[in-house]
Amino acid sequence: MKKANFVVSGIFAAFALAIIIIAKGYPPSNHGVPGPGMFPIIIAVLILVSALVLFIKTLKMPVTSDTKIDLKSRSILNVYISMGGLILYTALLPTIGFVTSTSVMLSLYIKWFSHRPWWKTILIAVLFTLGIYLLFGTVLNVPMRFGIIF
Amino acid sequence: MLVEVLSSVFNLQIVFFIIVGVFTGICIGALPGLTATMGVALVLPLTFGMDAIPGILLLIGVYVGAIYGGSISAILLRTPGTPAAAATILDGYEFSKRGESGRALGISTVSSFVGGVVSVIALWLISPQLAKLALRFSAPEFFLLAIFGLSIIASISGNSLSKGVLCGALGITLSFIGIDSITGYPRFVFNNINLLSGMSFIPVMIGLFAMSQAFTTIETIFTPDQVTQKISKVWPSKSDWKVIMRQGPISGVIGTIIGIIPGAGAEIGAFVSYGQAKKTSRHPELFGTGIPEGIAAPEAGNNGVTGGALIPMLTMGVPGDAVAAILIGALTVQGLQPGPLLFTEHTTLVYSIFLGMFIANVTMLVLGLSSLKLFVKVLSVPKGILTPMIFILCVVGSYAINTNFFDVGVMLFFGIVGYFMQKADVSVSPAVLGLILGPMAESNFRRALLMSEGSYSIFFSSPIAWIFLLLTIVTLVGPTIGEMARKKRQS
Numbered sequence: 001m002k003k004a005n006f007v008v009s010g011i012f013a014a015f016a017l018a019i020i021i022i023a024k025g026y027p028p029s030n031h032g033v034p035g036p037g038m039f040p041i042i043i044a045v046l047i048l049v050s051a052l053v054l055f056i057k058t059l060k061m062p063v064t065s066d067t068k069i070d071l072k073s074r075s076i077l078n079v080y081i082s083m084g085g086l087i088l089y090t091a092l093l094p095t096i097g098f099v100t101s102t103s104v105m106l107s108l109y110i111k112w113f114s115h116r117p118w119w120k121t122i123l124i125a126v127l128f129t130l131g132i133y134l135l136f137g138t139v140l141n142v143p144m145r146f147g148i149i150f
Numbered sequence: 151m152l153v154e155v156l157s158s159v160f161n162l163q164i165v166f167f168i169i170v171g172v173f174t175g176i177c178i179g180a181l182p183g184l185t186a187t188m189g190v191a192l193v194l195p196l197t198f199g200m201d202a203i204p205g206i207l208l209l210i211g212v213y214v215g216a217i218y219g220g221s222i223s224a225i226l227l228r229t230p231g232t233p234a235a236a237a238t239i240l241d242g243y244e245f246s247k248r249g250e251s252g253r254a255l256g257i258s259t260v261s262s263f264v265g266g267v268v269s270v271i272a273l274w275l276i277s278p279q280l281a282k283l284a285l286r287f288s289a290p291e292f293f294l295l296a297i298f299g300l301s302i303i304a305s306i307s308g309n310s311l312s313k314g315v316l317c318g319a320l321g322i323t324l325s326f327i328g329i330d331s332i333t334g335y336p337r338f339v340f341n342n343i344n345l346l347s348g349m350s351f352i353p354v355m356i357g358l359f360a361m362s363q364a365f366t367t368i369e370t371i372f373t374p375d376q377v378t379q380k381i382s383k384v385w386p387s388k389s390d391w392k393v394i395m396r397q398g399p400i401s402g403v404i405g406t407i408i409g410i411i412p413g414a415g416a417e418i419g420a421f422v423s424y425g426q427a428k429k430t431s432r433h434p435e436l437f438g439t440g441i442p443e444g445i446a447a448p449e450a451g452n453n454g455v456t457g458g459a460l461i462p463m464l465t466m467g468v469p470g471d472a473v474a475a476i477l478i479g480a481l482t483v484q485g486l487q488p489g490p491l492l493f494t495e496h497t498t499l500v501y502s503i504f505l506g507m508f509i510a511n512v513t514m515l516v517l518g519l520s521s522l523k524l525f526v527k528v529l530s531v532p533k534g535i536l537t538p539m540i541f542i543l544c545v546v547g548s549y550a551i552n553t554n555f556f557d558v559g560v561m562l563f564f565g566i567v568g569y570f571m572q573k574a575d576v577s578v579s580p581a582v583l584g585l586i587l588g589p590m591a592e593s594n595f596r597r598a599l600l601m602s603e604g605s606y607s608i609f610f611s612s613p614i615a616w617i618f619l620l621l622t623i624v625t626l627v628g629p630t631i632g633e634m635a636r637k638k639r640q641s
Contacts, residue, residue, distance in 0.1 A: 001574075001575065004573070004574040004575070005574070007574070008313070008316070008574050008576065012316050012320075015320075015323075019323060019338075022338065023337075026335060026337065027333065027335060031603065031604055032599060032603060032604015032605070033596060033599045033600050033603075033604055034595070034596050034599060035333065035335075036330040036332075036333050036335040036337055037337075039326070039591075039592045039595065039596075040323065040326050040337070040338075043319050043322050043323055043326075043588075044323075046315065046319050047315075047316060047319045047320075047323075050312040050313075050315040050316045050319065051312075051316065053311075053312040054310065054312040054313060054316070057310075057312065069573055069574070071573070075368070075369040075370070075371075075372075076369065078368050078369070078371065079365050079366075079368045079369060079569065082365065082368050082541075083365065083566055083569075086541060086545075086562060087562065089545075090545060090555070090558050090559060090562055093545070093555070093558070094555050102542055105538075105541075105542075106538050106539070106542060109537075109538035109541070110534060110535055110538055112534075113368075113371050113372075113532075113533070113534030113535070113537060113538065114532050114534030114535055115534075124535060128539055128542070129542070132542060132543070132546055135196075136195075136546055136550055139199070140195075140196065140198065140199040140550065141199060142198075142199075142546075142549070142550045142553060143553050
């Protein structure tokens with residue numbers, strides 16, 4: 001947890017500094033009424049102070065109360081692979097189309113997670129995809145026809 | 151008005167949506183890994199094409215059902231279906247070990263109903279009065295109210311105050327994106343046209359609550375949950391009824407009060423109710439061994455939060471918990487602004503919500519007592535199939551808001567961020583509440599200074615403002631002073 005706290009405070013401190021640098025370029029206050037940059041700067045300072053407090057508290061944290069965060073085990077790797085798959089899916093979705101890309105993506109995930117026979121996996125994936133397509137596309141009138149295939 | 155409310159709620163379509171909502175909520179709540187917030191976030195996109203009353207009542211049905219449904223897996227599997235049911239495990243699972251899971255589930259069902267009804271009564275009695283008071287608020291009071299809300303969120307969220315503040319501030323920062331409402335100046339848009347109209351907070355919520363939770367589920371995706379208990383004798387015995395009727399209303403009131411506090415959710419309501427029941431019991435040593443009070447208190451407490459959380463949300467636009475924050479999103483999509491004006495301009499809607507919430511609790515009781523065996527079967531739905539389906543619902547839900555793929559990217563980004571925040575023990579709720587309270591704080595702060603021509607004395611000009619100021623100071627300084635006093639006593 002110590003390492004994670006240092007990383008969290010570092011990321012937030014960098015984030016706050018970026019906000020301050022950007023917000024400083026915004027129009028100034030006018031007749032005492034704050035400009036668009038004032039509130040972001042106040043919040044960024046609050047982030048900086050909190051990040052510093054977290055950093056100092058973590059430094060003082062006794063080694064005995066430190067806990068390890070699992071970021072490398074097999075189960076966590078599965079999460080990273082899923083994230084990667086979803087990023088790829090959302091990137092390809094507008095180009096390929098909803099029904100095709102979703103059916104393929106769903107089939108692969110279900111096969112991986114539940115080890116069912118391929119025909120059952122594909123049947124579940126296609127039926128669920130079509131159900132969502134009809135619910136959103138027909139009942140809720142969300143435009144679901146996009147992409148070059150379907 | 152009464153006739154209008156009755157006719158708007160007691161029609162087949164609305165009652166159908168409430169039943170569907172409660173049923174879906176119980177199923178979602180029963181499944182470990184799917185929280186009430188996640189359930190409401192996933193169902194939210196379905197309400198975009200609906201009218202305000204059925205849409206909101208569908209979501210409230212999911213909320214009420216999910217908070218109760220969490221107790222099913224808590225009692226049977228020793229795994230809380232939702233965090234709100236964590237306290238129920240302590241005594242609930244002991245019943246199952248003795249082969250009395252049916253009895254435990256019956257106590258849980260009736261207690262949840264009692265707690266829920268108490269909170270609806272409180273919602274009905276308190277909200278209109280609070281809305282009347284809030285009508286007297288102007289910009290400085292709303293600014294200080296938002297600051298007070300943010301201070302509470304920071305102090306009660308997670309284990310660390312600084313992490314709570316960081317997360318809340320992150321939410322506020324996200325609210326800066328887009329065209330500034332007062333000067334029209336574009337902020338943090340980086341020449342991206344999608345950011346000009348601001349960050350749509352529904353994809354952020356779906357990402358933080360639903361997608362990140364689905365990622366967490368993947369960690370245990372290959373570990374099966376087995377239910378071996380047979381459910382029988384669900385209807386509580388005479389002695390159990392006595393316990394429920396004695397403990398339920400008290401815990402319901404505690405839950406309601408906790409629900410009113412911005413940021414304090416059903417989990418806290420359940421634990422505080424459990425603690426109170428144990429403290430006031432003649433046999434505190436029996437808690438944890440499987441006694442009816444140990445289920446009645448947390449279950450009435452967590453369902454008590456449901457109505458309480460809606461009180462500040464409806465009257466002042468300040469969410470009582472993360473679900474109330476999503477309900478603000480649902481109302482906004484319908485073109486409605488939560489706050490005191492809702493009670494004067496949309497009276498029928500407000501009272502329909504009250505009545506609909508009562509019906510949702512009755513539905514929960516009926517479904518709970520009659521169909522428990524069915525809900526227990528839901529526990530057998532394989533995570534390996536359910537989790538990829540949740541992925542798709544998150545993607546389609548985020549896309550459906552503005553039919554924009556940029557929102558899907560936002561959802562996925564915050565899903566990943568939310569997952570790592572959970573890993574670093576940073577609660578994600580303050581971010582969403584900050585996203586809602588941030589603009590309220592900023593716009594009212596600047597409006598107040600416009601009114602006073604730049605004089606900060608306007609923030610100290612009314613008794614209400616002073617009350618909020620003092621409450622904020624107490625909230626921020628109180629825990630630190632308490633901690634120092636505790637350390638002094640120990641040394």
